[in-house]
Amino acid sequence: MGRVEGKVAFISGIARGQGRSHAVRLAEEGASIIGFDVCADNPQVEYPLATREDLDETIRLVEKAGGRIHAAVADVRDFDAVQQVLEAGIGEFGRLDIVLANAGIMPITGDERLQRESFVSAVEVMLIGVYNTVYAAIPHVRSGGRGGSIIITSSTNGIVGGISEGNPGVTGYSAAKHGVVGIMRTLSNTLAPESIRVNTVHPTGVNSPMVANEAFGRYVQQFPEIAENLQNPLPVPNGLLECSDVTDTILHLVSDAGKYVTGQTVVVDAGFTNYR
């Protein structure tokens, strides 16, 4: 019996990285998956975002793990598109229990980072996009009457400011990642009587295509004092967590083991925020 047997999870940014890792692991633990990804680049982001091929690979891996999946291309900034994917998935699987608002961008490198649009895009994808994901889902979790678990992926940058160049992109990233804590705190109080739990998860650097790319490598070479400040107190091989390390915490929170955890900023940060 899996730890989320028979449940249905809705995941944004599912085509690769942490979103894919969560999807495959929850499927291994008995959940059916509904998910979406933009599968297109963003002009404010120097590194490539996911592709249709990445999304197809997630579908393949979830099915290989024995799970069912309904996944489509959609932009988290478009509420109607998010709602459409979700409703099609619920049409197939009949219920909704778990929501992982995970999609994100890091518009902090390249000349684009200096434009006001980078602040705006960060907030559109990671604050308004989180609103879209969560608010599209809440009526369906509520109507099940069985409780549920909503997790928003924030960052250590949603708890501390860290040291940065203060470009508009990095300011937008931090603003969005702090902003989702407000969404989480409000909704955890609102939904507690219905046993729907809401938490944020705050990872330190994770080995996904968001940071394991040429643009980020160049950025930390250009600003060595920022690279210095990215070190974690706990020893972490190669300095980056694996996506599966974040998935372990997500699985704990969405399963029965987390049934009394709500309203929390849960760090997966190798001691990063405590040290600053």
Ligand SMILES: NC(=O)c1ccc[n+]([C@@H]2O[C@H](COP(=O)([O-])OP(=O)(O)OC[C@H]3O[C@@H](n4cnc5c(N)ncnc54)[C@H](O)[C@@H]3O)[C@@H](O)[C@H]2O)c1
């Ligand atoms: N990688 C890190 O070091 C790190 C650290 C802390 C927090 N995070 C957060 O973790 C989450 C997952 O990131 P990741 O590390 O897996 O990176 P990633 O780039 O591999 O995955 C992010 C996914 O979101 C998708 N996406 C981007 N814009 C979208 C949009 N408008 N609509 C729908 N999907 C969109 C991308 O295509 C990609 O598949 C993000 O919210 C990120 O901010 C990452």
